[in-house]
Amino acid sequence: MKKFLAAMTSVGILISGCGSDNSTAEDKTTFTYGTVAYGVAMENAGTNPHESYSGWSTIRYGIGETLFKFNEHMELEPWIAESFAQIDDYTVKIKVKDNVTFSNGKKVDGEAVKKCLEHLIVNHDRAPHDLKISGIAADGQIVTITSTEKVPALLNYLSDPYGCIIDVDAGFEDKIVVGTGPYRAVKVTDTQIDLVRNENYWGAVKPKLEKIIVRSITDGDTLTMAMQNGELDAVQGLPYSSLKLFDNDKFKISQVDTSRVYQAAFNFDTPELQDLNVRRAISMAIDKENFTKVLLDGNGTAAVGPFPANLSFGDNAVHAAPYDLDGAKNLLTESGWIDTDGDGYVDKDGKNLELRYLTYTSRQELPLLAEAAQANLKKIGVKLNVNATDNYKTFLRDGDYDIFSKAIVTAPTGDAEYYFTSHIVSGAVDNAGHYNSAEISRLENELHNTFGAANRSALAIQMSQQILDDCALFYASHLKMSFVMKNNVAGFYAHPSDYYEITAELEKK
């Protein structure tokens, strides 16, 4: 009996030791946030917006703000700026709000904005190509920007996270910058950002939390368990299969459709894929609805084109070939691809239609799409050899792929031109398929010189439709972004831009 009691006592001690300590009252002034979206791999480690994609961290974690911001329809609204005036096709005049201060108490005036933008175009890789600035003049709260050529989407580009207005005189030591946001960074590493309240915040709503810790946790299961055992107050990037664990009273979920799309580009250097019928057949054989409903657990929307339906030039305005296996088979037959040897795969001149599908694993949905596409295409007799590797850039460089699938935010600035110039036009940096269309080049040239949202939207629709008619790429699904938080967290909402996260409204009740 003594032995039994001793054993039970030991087990009791062990169990009590393993449990979390819930006896202390929860600290309502500190917010701990876990995310998969911060780190070196995402090129956003640090808070200096003039470095690669670090601006996404500056704006996401409430350190910096841009001149204009996007509302939930991805339309521009003033933020640090009060108003603007388009003087001519090359000149825009922006008035900065009079009451904005940096977190160090210094007033944000035209001169501070000028210094920041000048530093941006000298140091950033993408900004100078987007903005094409030839000169910036400051006078009081007025900033006048002149461009070397027409940049109709200039204000959109200035609202890109790299456009966060920071005090460049305060320096960039230890990856810390001085911004205008509700929180200021006190410690920044490649895996964590420690923030404290900006006591000088200029906004009408004052930040409510004293301290915020942003932790990079790239493993979805670790993130799930950290959220379950109460180590985190909120998380971003949970595996879809884990979301149902938080569908209860203890937690809240905020979801929104973003312009992040899962796409696959056909390599036009592959002889078999130079045939429109083959590309169309493959596009028609992808079961996007079931991919979205089952494999993404409904956390997305089946895509038609590159842009989601909430944008005026999005999926409601374009059309693609529908899911139709018989139609796809007919197209292949029309092009002479027939299963003559009965091995289940179509062949021509004694060669099976076998394609190399390249993708990467750091976006958890991409390998799922690859396996789904592999099974889908098998039904029409196309053999897909999947290569899901994070070393994909080597394969891209060497041209060792026939289809390349990736995830991309197509309209981070609410404007379509960024996507076309980066991924679609001939010679674009990310035109993995080497797609080259004279019509696309003509339309892009027109878009580049067109002002006015409605006109630009009409051109973007034409370009998207041209891509779909040419079957240059297929678009599988638009991602739904999800935040999971404890039920006492308020003021924390997912935004379609993908980069507004921590705001002054955030609080723990």
Add this chain to the structure above:
Amino acid sequence: MNKIFPQLISAGAIIFIAIFAQYLTPFDPYEQNLARALTPPDSINLLGTDRYGRDILSRVIIGSQTTILSALALLAVISIFGSLIGAVCGFKGGKLDTFLMRLSDVFLAFPQMVFAIAAAGALGGGLFNAALALALIGWTKYARISRSLTLTIRKMPYIDAAKLAGTSSFGILINHVLPNIAGPILVTAALDIGTIIMELAGLSFLGLGAMPPTAEWGAMMNNGRSMLQTASWVILAPGFAIFLTVAIFNLLGDALRDVLDVKNR
């Protein structure tokens, strides 16, 4: 012999399943049926389905082919190759012996799994590269054992007799040395099967082994990792298959050691 009989039967059954896997699966292990995705075990899918609606029992059965046969093939290669190197080194000695043994020292200086992860990563993943990574470091153990055994055998009177009878070095190695070191090598290999299966599955679990949609137990566990709390059958089935197989082969290795080890007779 009675002591080893149950283990032999169990291991034989597993190898039989692995060899004839394609005839034993109730469904096509690669056929996706999204309408039945993540169905818990029921009368149709005895072990449930995965996120693509594929029958897990069929995938575990076909996965045995990938996992076990790959492990056995790898083991055959490293044990034969390593033993030959060790035997040659032990028998010939000299600079070749010094060079190869120092080389094996270099490989032995690394923890086996860490080296395999690094090598498989550098080679670019895939089941073949994972096996190659394990082979690169796996041969050293066999080379060491066979060399030390050969050094002992080399001094035996029957080796001198063979030499006096004019048998060539190659003949002595094949006819007199290798048959006499085969027992301990076999026991080591039998004890190694479980470890190799675990390591191959481990590399696949880390995404450095079998590529999708190949059914491989480690890769299947990795695919089901995020569903441990919501659809545990996806990860439990291949996990249990690994546990059972490794346990059986380890027991077989122990039994073989008892039978073949002279000291225990």
